[in-house]
Amino acid sequence: MKEQRRNGFGRSGFVGPFILVGIGILFLLNNLGIIDLNFWRLASTLWPVVLIGMGLDMLIGRRSAMGSLIALIFTAILLVGGVFFVGVSPGFTPRGEVTTIRYAPGAVDEAKIRISTSTGRLMLDSHGDRDVLVEGTVRLAGNEEIVEERSVEQGKATYHLGSDGIGAVGVAGNDSVWELRINDETPTQLDINTGAGEAELHLERMRLTELNVDLGVGAATIILPRTGVFDGEISGGIGKLVVRVPESLAVRLQVDTGIGQVQTDGQFITADNNTYLSKAGTASSALATLKVSSGIGQIVIESVAGE
DSSP: OHHHHHHTTTOOOSHHHHHHHHHHHHHHHHHTTSSOOOHHHHHHHHHHHHHHHHHHIIIIITTOHHHHHHHHHHHHHHHHHHHIIIIIOTTTSOEEEEEEEEEOOOSOSEEEEEEEEEEEEEEEEEEOOTTOSEEEEEEEEEEEEEEEEEEEETTEEEEEEEEEEEEOOSSTTSSOEEEEEEESSSOEEEEEEEEEEEEEEEOTTOOEEEEEEEOOBSOEEEEOOSSOOOEEEEEEEESOEEEEEETTOOEEEEEEEEESOEEEOSOEEESSSSEEEEGGGGGOSOOEEEEEEEEESOEEEEEEOOO
16 A cells, blocks of 8 residues: 555546536536526536546546646546537537428327427427427527428327437527427327427327326426326436426326435325325326336426316
C-alpha cells in the first residue's frame, strides 16, 4: 500500500469533484434564470462524456497530479463544448420545418396507433372526426425526418408515426415538438414510445382497448380515459411520472417503482403496498387494469373530476 502511494496509484482524481461542482453550478444558474437548460435532455446526450472522463481519471489521473490535470482539462473541454453544442447555443441546432400530419382512412371499426419520438415534447389530445384517425403537427429539430406507416385491413386501421435520424436536445424552444390529436370515436390500441423529453397525454375522451406507454428520460403526465375497460402498461425510465385518474374510471393500478416513491392523493383503495383501486372500481366488476412502473423518479397518482 505504501509503495502504491509512492507511485501515485492511491491518489484521488480531480474529474469526479469537477463534474459535481459543474453540475451544481449549472443547476444554480438555471434556478437563477441566467440560463435555460433542460437537464434531462442534456444528460441523455452528454452522459458518455462522464464515462470518458472517469475512465481517463482512473487510467492516468491517479498515477500523478499531472495526469489527473490532463484528464480534468480534457473532460472540461468535452463537457463545455458539449453543453454549448447541444444546449446553450439556440441557433446552432437547425430547427426543422413544421410538418402537417393527417391520416384519414375513413370510418373504421378499430385502430392500432403507435407514436415514437426520439427527443422533444409530445402533446397528445383527441378530436371527434371519425373519418380522421390522426392529425396535428410535428416540428423536428436536428437531422431527423418524419416516418409514417399506414394500412387498412378488414376494418382495422394501423398507423405508425415516428422519426429517423439524430434529434436535437437542450434549450427549451429549440426542441422537437409533437402536437397530435387522435380520433376519440374509434376503439384504439395506443402505443407511445418516447426517448428524451416531456410528454403530456390527454386521453380523457378516447375509447381505448389497450394502452402501452414506454417513457425514456423526462417528465410525463398522463390523464386516463373517463370510462372503458382496457389493460396495458405505463413504464417510466428516469423522471417524474404523473398519472391522473378520472373519478368515473373503474381501474386497478399495479405500481412498482425502482429508486423513488409513490405518492397518492388518498382517493384510492389500497389493496396492498403495490395495488391501488379507484373508488369507481369498488362498485364495478369490469375494470381497466394497468401496470405502472418507474426506474428512477417519483410516481404520482391523482384522482381528477370528470365532466
